[in-house]
Amino acid sequence: MDPFPAFRRRFRKEAQMKLTKLAVIALLGLALPLSAEEKGSDTKGKFYFKKSCKTCHVKGGSALELTPLSKTQAQWRKVFDAGRHGKAGEGFSPKFGTPEQIRDIKTFLINHASDSPQPETCGG
Amino acid sequence: MDRRLFMQVAGTGALAAGSIACPRFFRKAEAAPVIPAGIPTTCELCPNKCSVIAELRNGLIHKLNPNPENPKSRGMLCARGNAAIQQVYDPDRLKQPLIRAGARGEGKWRPVSWEEAWDYTARKLSEVKEKHGPQGTLWSSTEGFQEVFFKNLGMAFGSPNILRHPSLCLASVNLAYSMTFGTVPSFDLLNADFVIMAGANRFESIITPDTMDLIGGVMERKAKFIYLDPRFTVTASKADEWHPIRPGTDLAFILAMIHVILKEERQDKAFLEAFTLGYEQLAEHVKPYTPEWAELETGIAAKDIVRIARAFADSAPRAVFYAGRRSSWYTNDFQMRRAQAILNAVVGNWDRQGGMVPNQKVPKGEFMFLPWDDPKAPRVDEVEKNFPLASAKDGVYLPLRENVLKGQPYPVKAWMVYKQDPLHSVPDQGRTLKMIEQMDFVGVIDIAMSDTAWFADVVFPESHYLERTDPIEVLPGIWPAAVLRQQVAKPIHDTKPCLEIVQGLAKRLGLNDFFDYTIEQWVEAEARELPIANGLEHIKKHGVVAFSEPKYGATRNPVNRFVTKSGKIELFSERLQEAGHDPLPKYTPPAAVPEGRFRMVLGRKATITHAGLTHLPWLHEHHKENDVWLNPEPAARLGIRTGDLVEVASQVGRVRLKARVTEEIRPDCIFMLHGFGKKSPWLKRVHGVGAADAVLLETAWDKVSGNAAMHETFVKVAKV
Ligand code: SF4
Numbered sequence: 001m002d003p004f005p006a007f008r009r010r011f012r013k014e015a016q017m018k019l020t021k022l023a024v025i026a027l028l029g030l031a032l033p034l035s036a037e038e039k040g041s042d043t044k045g046k047f048y049f050k051k052s053c054k055t056c057h058v059k060g061g062s063a064l065e066l067t068p069l070s071k072t073q074a075q076w077r078k079v080f081d082a083g084r085h086g087k088a089g090e091g092f093s094p095k096f097g098t099p100e101q102i103r104d105i106k107t108f109l110i111n112h113a114s115d116s117p118q119p120e121t122c123g124g
Numbered sequence: 125m126d127r128r129l130f131m132q133v134a135g136t137g138a139l140a141a142g143s144i145a146c147p148r149f150f151r152k153a154e155a156a157p158v159i160p161a162g163i164p165t166t167c168e169l170c171p172n173k174c175s176v177i178a179e180l181r182n183g184l185i186h187k188l189n190p191n192p193e194n195p196k197s198r199g200m201l202c203a204r205g206n207a208a209i210q211q212v213y214d215p216d217r218l219k220q221p222l223i224r225a226g227a228r229g230e231g232k233w234r235p236v237s238w239e240e241a242w243d244y245t246a247r248k249l250s251e252v253k254e255k256h257g258p259q260g261t262l263w264s265s266t267e268g269f270q271e272v273f274f275k276n277l278g279m280a281f282g283s284p285n286i287l288r289h290p291s292l293c294l295a296s297v298n299l300a301y302s303m304t305f306g307t308v309p310s311f312d313l314l315n316a317d318f319v320i321m322a323g324a325n326r327f328e329s330i331i332t333p334d335t336m337d338l339i340g341g342v343m344e345r346k347a348k349f350i351y352l353d354p355r356f357t358v359t360a361s362k363a364d365e366w367h368p369i370r371p372g373t374d375l376a377f378i379l380a381m382i383h384v385i386l387k388e389e390r391q392d393k394a395f396l397e398a399f400t401l402g403y404e405q406l407a408e409h410v411k412p413y414t415p416e417w418a419e420l421e422t423g424i425a426a427k428d429i430v431r432i433a434r435a436f437a438d439s440a441p442r443a444v445f446y447a448g449r450r451s452s453w454y455t456n457d458f459q460m461r462r463a464q465a466i467l468n469a470v471v472g473n474w475d476r477q478g479g480m481v482p483n484q485k486v487p488k489g490e491f492m493f494l495p496w497d498d499p500k501a502p503r504v505d506e507v508e509k510n511f512p513l514a515s516a517k518d519g520v521y522l523p524l525r526e527n528v529l530k531g532q533p534y535p536v537k538a539w540m541v542y543k544q545d546p547l548h549s550v551p552d553q554g555r556t557l558k559m560i561e562q563m564d565f566v567g568v569i570d571i572a573m574s575d576t577a578w579f580a581d582v583v584f585p586e587s588h589y590l591e592r593t594d595p596i597e598v599l600p601g602i603w604p605a606a607v608l609r610q611q612v613a614k615p616i617h618d619t620k621p622c623l624e625i626v627q628g629l630a631k632r633l634g635l636n637d638f639f640d641y642t643i644e645q646w647v648e649a650e651a652r653e654l655p656i657a658n659g660l661e662h663i664k665k666h667g668v669v670a671f672s673e674p675k676y677g678a679t680r681n682p683v684n685r686f687v688t689k690s691g692k693i694e695l696f697s698e699r700l701q702e703a704g705h706d707p708l709p710k711y712t713p714p715a716a717v718p719e720g721r722f723r724m725v726l727g728r729k730a731t732i733t734h735a736g737l738t739h740l741p742w743l744h745e746h747h748k749e750n751d752v753w754l755n756p757e758p759a760a761r762l763g764i765r766t767g768d769l770v771e772v773a774s775q776v777g778r779v780r781l782k783a784r785v786t787e788e789i790r791p792d793c794i795f796m797l798h799g800f801g802k803k804s805p806w807l808k809r810v811h812g813v814g815a816a817d818a819v820l821l822e823t824a825w826d827k828v829s830g831n832a833a834m835h836e837t838f839v840k841v842a843k844v
Binding site: 041042043044046047048050051059069072114115117118119 | 279302306487490492494495496497498512513515516517685687688689690691699
């Protein structure tokens, strides 16, 4: 049984919508450095972080385990603004998400970083 | 998470029950516990989430037994947990959806189909959205495994106004410890040698495993136990020392303890040096807070404060000043809890056996559902502006109600409520009723006709926890666990789980895509990452996945970054200073009790913690009616004797109930239990019986966290 029916449907839709844009980016070979001022969606960022980043950045995964608490706000900014992602610092290629999705992820991680006013911790 | 720890207890295949049985935590040798036959699930009658095994006979739930496999519940199921059966078979429970037929609160109901209830509610919510935007709707709930679905519906609908319970309960304690340590730790009472509790009546307001560890740990090992409370509670009766402290002065007591410890150089210097920030400022800050000064504030002799401070520091790291849970007391509550956190830090009990320990978690997977757009409007409680350090996800209840009543910064005209009875859980019932009055629509999801449901327009009957399956929940702690609540018996009435109620509404509100899954798919996704083979099968069979061994000291590592602004344990907080608050806890005396009045203090009893429990027969039997505690000295002055009917009046309300004249309370205070004086005739054992504390409580909140301050009300008492 497919456990993610709606999730897949929506992604199919989104994927179609973004197709042209992605094709252009891919053709130009652009990495996606994002300015610190860009304000994305926290809610969606959390989702894309889990969906995209957490496929590798988990305990026992192919990359270092990461949560928003793994870095400070400044460190997260640096990662995104300087495109420091991947072993060779190749940045965020389209396979990790659209520019909007990457911006959302950045927003989520900065908003809930280790030194942020609302870190992602357990509450009660 | 350390899988080895888990494997030590889990073994493979059948769980080695003896190795995780709870008596092993205590000193007494006991036989390996027998795991009762039945269906494992998780209690929902309070936030402790104890593991239960339900025994069925002829398809009916016959008995609930504790499940010894959950180390957090220590093989215990309390009186309330046992009484859950009576919620299922309560002849007066909600049995089908209802739409109001008369005036609000008149009690005229029309039983309707689910389709009609959903259609009607969706229409009303859409009308409000059309007129006022999605922010015109408020979604309030208390904690529960299915709360996530309710909150998600509010968020998917586009409302920023998701309002959770912490600001009526533990927001100030959570914020204070988070601002100091970057997390909210647990207290290792099982292994502590010296415990101070202030107002946390842990023998009566049960918290697992703390209550059991007080008995099996602190008392069994004859550890020192100091208790501060204006009331002589059951906890006071078991303590080595009871100090009936002047209410609202705990902060003075704590500051004086820190003063003594630093002056006599009893602090843990190496720890402070390595892990904390702001020691110099703290040392300077506490200089004026001498024990002699504190004696005048607290009424506790300076020599006792000195003695307790010395013994506390000398017992460290196995010494704790316990945080408590419901911390909604005074307008300086956050600062008092911060001082507790700092006191604990000063003696270096952090992350040590018998000290204060950061929680471990059992990892679990997550079901991925579609994300919605962030809300366009700001929150109506203006939490970001007025309480920038508080949890913006949870909101602040009382400031929210005040804004809604003023219609500021915008009107809120529909209120959806899940599993909560704001007419009892929120101070000043009169103002909550006013808020209901000014709503165009009120919808309630509950299992019983609570007072708030009684005043609603639509009531959705939820299936009882024994009749439904919920998401897997992780219980963080020194002994963490992941638990499953699974269906034990089929619903006996026309009720539905919260998820299905939400889905019915989502479908009609055009939000179907966000809720297009089943509870089975959700649980399966969560179970996939449980740290055990065949996680789903295991948790269905055992009800729990747990670690047996605590892990001490992982954060006492020079490279560890605490989740604070500086990365250190913050004795001095720059972030507080930036937000305009005291960066170190500064003492302000509580308001003096006016002549002829009493300070009203609240508390709980082992059978009565939540307002919704008082009508259950087995619990009601223990306490049929609440009364007001009054010290013999003022009672004599007022000519009041035990059993007399008295009127208790605050500035916002008045109630009548019987008096109990007792030495067990200070002469300047009164006390009454929660959960009586119900307006809903469906709660017949407590309908109009005794009085509701919420009628009297005035509106006040802690300045930093926005947590309700429920000990700031003064009342007059007079014989009727
Ligand atoms: S403490 Fe009692 S009511 Fe609370 S979860 Fe445990 S058994 Fe249930």
